[in-house]
Amino acid sequence: MDLQYFDYKYSFPLESGASLPGFRLAYTTRGTLQRDRSNVVWICHALTGNADAGDWWGGMIGAGKYFDPDRDFIVCANVLGSCYGSTGPLSANPETGQPYYHDFPPITVRDMVGALDLLRQELGIDKIHTCVGGSLGGEQALEWAIAQPGLIDNLIVVATSAVASPWCIAFNEAQRMAIDADPTWRERRADAGVAGMKAARAMAMISYRNYDTYSFTQALDNNEQMDGYKAAGYQRYQGDKLAERFNAFTYWTLSKVMDSHNVGRNRGSILNALGQIRARTLVVGIRSDLLFPVSEQQFLARHIPDATYEEIDSLYGHDGFLIEFRPLAGIIRKWMASAPVADASAVSARPLEAGKP
Numbered sequence: 418m419d420l421q422y423f424d425y426k427y428s429f430p431l432e433s434g435a436s437l438p439g440f441r442l443a444y445t446t447r448g449t450l451q452r453d454r455s456n457v458v459w460i461c462h463a464l465t466g467n468a469d470a471g472d473w474w475g476g477m478i479g480a481g482k483y484f485d486p487d488r489d490f491i492v493c494a495n496v497l498g499s500c501y502g503s504t505g506p507l508s509a510n511p512e513t514g515q516p517y518y519h520d521f522p523p524i525t526v527r528d529m530v531g532a533l534d535l536l537r538q539e540l541g542i543d544k545i546h547t548c549v550g551g552s553l554g555g556e557q558a559l560e561w562a563i564a565q566p567g568l569i570d571n572l573i574v575v576a577t578s579a580v581a582s583p584w585c586i587a588f589n590e591a592q593r594m595a596i597d598a599d600p601t602w603r604e605r606r607a608d609a610g611v612a613g614m615k616a617a618r619a620m621a622m623i624s625y626r627n628y629d630t631y632s633f634t635q636a637l638d639n640n641e642q643m644d645g646y647k648a649a650g651y652q653r654y655q656g657d658k659l660a661e662r663f664n665a666f667t668y669w670t671l672s673k674v675m676d677s678h679n680v681g682r683n684r685g686s687i688l689n690a691l692g693q694i695r696a697r698t699l700v701v702g703i704r705s706d707l708l709f710p711v712s713e714q715q716f717l718a719r720h721i722p723d724a725t726y727e728e729i730d731s732l733y734g735h736d737g738f739l740i741e742f743r744p745l746a747g748i749i750r751k752w753m754a755s756a757p758v759a760d761a762s763a764v765s766a767r768p769l770e771a772g773k774p
Contacts, residue, residue, distance in 0.1 A: 418445050418469045423536045435522035438511050443468045443502025444494035448486030460493040461550030461557040467501035468493050476742030483746040497532045498524050498670045506666035518605045525677045530560045551575035551738035556678045562694045572696035575738045576703050578713035579687050580679040588624050589672040592617035596665050610665030615656030622655050624708040627734040691720040698724040699752045703737040
């Protein structure tokens with residue numbers, strides 16, 4: 418899937434009061450936009466995701482799958498602050514010609530959505546049939562639905578919340594402490610803080626999964642074992658794996674983005690903000706999620722007008738939104754089929770093949 422690029426060449430004000438002297442968003446599209454532009458599916462990615470949603474959500478996207486490019490026009494953009502083609506901390510600051518590094522300004526989910534909306538306008542899209550996201554992606558989808566109540570027809574958010582919890586912020590701060598403890602972190606070079614980021618990712622995996630996940634997938638080899646544990650090797654593997662494709666500056670920036678998430682900021686209250694959503698909304702929780710417990714999704718469903726709440730029982734905790742394709746697709750299909758006739762007709766023909774969502 419070839420990346421495309423949207424370059425915004427004007428000053429972009431940020432919620433913090435700072436600004437960016439323009440930015441770039443990398444994005445992909447799949448499928449063909451119908452003449453009446455009624456088949457847009459916009460997918461918002463999570464913390465370390467990229468613009469190719471088929472890469473990290475392959476069980477949901479593709480021929481014969483729930484989001485099918487033969488029927489849907491699927492858009493996914495790498496968020497502002499990330500490192501997969503969009504402007505982020507390792508991008509060159511046009512004002513200095515040098516990478517931003519630690520000087521990249523603080524951004525929020527609302528800033529990300531503002532950039533996404535400029536891309537939407539550039540693409541000539543005035544209506545999104547379905548906007549879907551999990552975790553940080555769900556935060557973006559919520560913000561967008563609040564900021565522009567008439568834009569999105571169907572909103573699907575999974576394993577996400579209205580506001581960052583102290584629990585989530587604490588996990589993120591512990592990870593940033595690991596990066597900050599890396600003696601290279603203060604250096605202005607692309608690989609600064611990489612050892613700290615490996616430790617941060619290992620911490621994060623514990624919050625993305627849970628006790629039962631590790632008991633099942635990383636069990637002891639035998640009762641005599643005294644070292645070389647699968648669980649220990651798995652943590653190191655996950656840190657090394659992320660270091661091959663990510664950098665500590667982006668990790669730091671995006672974790673701060675998640676900390677600042679609060680749909681109620683400057684909107685009176687969280688309840689007032691959620692009450693502004695006009696999209697038909699499906700909220701999905703994952704029963705075993707430690708990072709975004711189901712109480713947070715139940716709160717969303719109670720306070721978004723006429724929202725529907727569904728739940729997935731998964732071994733994989735928070736990461737279930739990236740793994741449990743079949744039950745998630747089944748939930749979405751059932752919910753779409755319950756839409757008013759005019760809305761449901763566009764999705765009535767979605768197949769369910771054996772072994773596929």
